[in-house]
Amino acid sequence: MTMIGFPPRPADRWSLATWQNAPANRWSFQHVREVVPTARVSRGGTTATPLPMAGGFDPEQAVWRLEGNWSTVADVIADTYTDGFLVLHRGQVVTEQYPEGMPADRPHILMSVSKSVVGALVGILADEGAIDVLTAVDAYVPELAGSGYRGATVQDVLDMRSGVRFSETYLDPAAEVRLLEQVIGWAPRTDPDLPTSMYDYLATLRADRAHGTAFEYRSCETDILAWVCERATGSRLTELLSSRIWAKLGCEQDMDAAVDPAGAVFADGGLSATLRDLGRFGQMLLDGGFAHGRPVVPGWWITDSLAGAADTRDTFAASGNGSWLPGGGYRNQFWLPGGREVLLCLGIHGQLIWIEPARELVVVKLSSWPLPQQPALLLDTFAAIDMIGFQLTLG
Secondary structure (H helix, E strand, C coil): CCCCECCECHHHCCCCCCCCCCCHHHHHCCCHHHCCCEEEECCCCCCCCCCCECCCCCCCCEEECCCCCEEEHHHHHHHCCEEEEEEEECCEEEEEECCCCCCCCCCEECCCHHHHHHHHHHHHHHHHCCCCCCCEHHHHCHHHHHCCCCCCEHHHHHCCCCCECCCCCCCCCCCHHHHHHHHHCCCCCCCCCCCCCHHHHHCCCCECCCCCCCCCCCCHHHHHHHHHHHHHHCCCHHHHHHHHCHHHCCCCCCEEEEECCCCCECCCCCEEECHHHHHHHHHHHHCCCEECCEECCCHHHHHHHHHCCCCHHHHHHHCCHHHCCCCCEEECCEEECCCCCCEEEEECCCEEEEEEHHHCEEEEEEECCCCCCCHHHHHHHHHHHHHHHHHHHHC
């Protein structure tokens, strides 16, 4: 087990090259403050809002697995490297589980669930008039005028439809997504010519097609949005996330935000939070953007996110992602499953928030999958969520 002992044996310690890999990631995903530099996103000075408890959860519900056999919800939770699992129905906790002993008050890395938090912030700033989503990002950040992002609108970037070339192939060490990790200090530096800060690196990216056309998932888009938010408001992202979102939810714990050597938040995957506080975030979105009767995210932004643009589903299908999310889409930094109204926040290695208004359901799952992307684990999780929602709705 990683980092056991005083001190741990060298073979049991994480390194910058291994901390995201199994088995080290089970420890490191819960101890990000000890792995990379982080900044604080304050929960504010208010008393944490209790999450009421309810019954109605049956872990032995039957689930049809991708491999072609019947199983149970409990088996799916056990088999998918779950660190924390929370289900809220009508605002009440029907199950809260930490199968491997993660403390309830410990922040866990969100990976790309972070993107949806940043997307919500953009919606808030758009509602305030600080950001116009139809304006080009280089109007807010002039340094991008010489990059591939020149002319891409904020909405293009929100929907991952800029024309910028950026490979998200996680198992390729030469992919841009992995080079970005070298820049921010998440991986050993093998290319000495890379910039030493994230924003400098983003300004070097180039486009290979017209903006606003094809959908392609690229983590760099969220980092561009964070830069736009900071420039539009003159405030650091940690302050914006705290004042506009985290301090309004009645959270129990501060959120952590990983930062690069220049202090920029790694917005596309560097946030860490507790399971219960993520439930509060999901519940706020389920409640139309309100928390405790006070507005947080504008309702029109949530409606727009659920509906997508007129061509969202067609563009998504053309991207090839329909094999794992048939009929799906992507809007405002949320995934949209097909056939139902759901806001889906996803992160590699098994991080997830499922927000389904029709069934008044919020599900949060924090995990430490061995590999960044494991479709069978994800689709089995979807099946378990669907069965949980079916049972709770009948009840």
